[in-house]
Amino acid sequence: ADGVFRVEDPVEAERGSYLTLARLWQSAVGEEIAITPQEFKGLDLARLLKVWGIYQYPLPSEYESVQALSYPGIVWIRMEEGAQPRAMVLSAAHKGHLTLLDPLAGEIHLSEEEFQIRFTGRGVLFWKEIPGISLPLAQGVSDASVRTLQAVLKVWGHYPGPVDGILGTLTQTAIKTFQQQWGLEATGQVGMETYLILAQAVLDHRVPTIREKP
Numbered sequence: 228a229d230g231v232f233r234v235e236d237p238v239e240a241e242r243g244s245y246l247t248l249a250r251l252w253q254s255a256v257g258e259e260i261a262i263t264p265q266e267f268k269g270l271d272l273a274r275l276l277k278v279w280g281i282y283q284y285p286l287p288s289e290y291e292s293v294q295a296l297s298y299p300g301i302v303w304i305r306m307e308e309g310a311q312p313r314a315m316v317l318s319a320a321h322k323g324h325l326t327l328l329d330p331l332a333g334e335i336h337l338s339e340e341e342f343q344i345r346f347t348g349r350g351v352l353f354w355k356e357i358p359g360i361s362l363p364l365a366q367g368v369s370d371a372s373v374r375t376l377q378a379v380l381k382v383w384g385h386y387p388g389p390v391d392g393i394l395g396t397l398t399q400t401a402i403k404t405f406q407q408q409w410g411l412e413a414t415g416q417v418g419m420e421t422y423l424i425l426a427q428a429v430l431d432h433r434v435p436t437i438r439e440k441p
Contacts, residue, residue, distance in 0.1 A: 229334040230254070230318070232267075237313065243330030244301045244314040245272055251299050251318060251435045252281060252353055276353075284419060286350025290343050293350070294320060295410055296423055297438045300352035302327070304345045312347045320437040357422070357429050364417055366394050373398065376417070379429060380405065 232246040246267070250260045262270065276283070286300040287293055293300070297320070303312040304327065315335075319326040325342050327335050337345065359375035369392035377398055380386035386401035399415035406413045409424045417425070427434045 229328065231316075231328040231333055232262075232330055233333065234267075234330045237311075237331060239267075240330045241301075241314040242267070242270070242272060244316050244328075245276075246270075247316045247328050247330060248299060248301055248353055249276065249279065249281065251316070252355075253279065255435045256433050280355050281353045282355070283351050284354055284423070286352045288348035288350070290339070290346065293317070294437075296352070296420065297427070297436045298352040298354070298423060299435050299437050300350045303347045303349040304342075305347055306345060312349070317350075317437060319439070321439060325437075352423075354423055354426060355430070355434070357426050360422075360425070360429075362417065362419070362422055364394055369393055376425075377401075379425075383428075 230247065230250055232243040232250065234240055234243040246260065246262065253260050286298075286302065287296065299316060299318050301314050302317050303314055305312045313329075313331065315327045315329040317325060318328050324336050324338050327337060329335050357375075360372045360379075362372075364370060364373050364376070371392060373394045374390055374392035377386055377388070377390045377392070380398070380401040381390065383405070385404045386398065388395075388397035388401075402417060402421070403413040403415045405425070406415075406421055409428075411421055411424060414421075427436065
């Protein structure tokens with residue numbers, strides 16, 4: 228009921244966390260994951276994620292950056308001093324506390340202060356490609372990904388220029404406007420973190436978030 232892939236063996240907690248996070252992603256697009264304990268043991272996780280079009284990216288080690296990106300992710304938490312860190316899923320951020328899905332213990336809650344103390348700085352998030360926009364963006368030539376990006380930025384009112392696929396000054400200015408709007412460093416370049424925020428804006432509810440729903 229809590230969405231956690233439960234395991235009894237601590238050795239399997241990491242795989243359980245990967246499946247719990249995958250379940251969040253599949254739920255966002257209206258699909259459910261049903262895997263038996265027997266299937267779990269022989270599961271080729273890398274192949275499964277590839278089939279679902281899910282990629283991995285390191286979660287920022289700073290808590291403020293984790294909050295800014297607002298993607299759910301697998302985090303390694305040291306629950307007690309001297310204990311081995313274990314993987315669990317950061318699934319929601321509320322005012323003053325965070326919800327974590329632990330394959331060994333189920334849903335647990337930590338205050339922001341507790342999380343920052345216990346978070347080891349190691350984490351992984353999942354992401355999906357925005358249809359029609361792939362990184363890196365080509366420069367100096369007309370590029371299909373740049374063309375799609377220009378069309379998206381034009382719809383949002385950030386880009387007044389032609390949709391020509393050229394990553395020029397107008398496009399870079401529009402990217403900076405988008406970055407400023409979302410609290411990112413205004414570089415005018417689409418790096419991975421800008422792409423992740425762009426994916427949230429374009430794919431909307433199909434990308435799970437730790438933010439509270441309005």
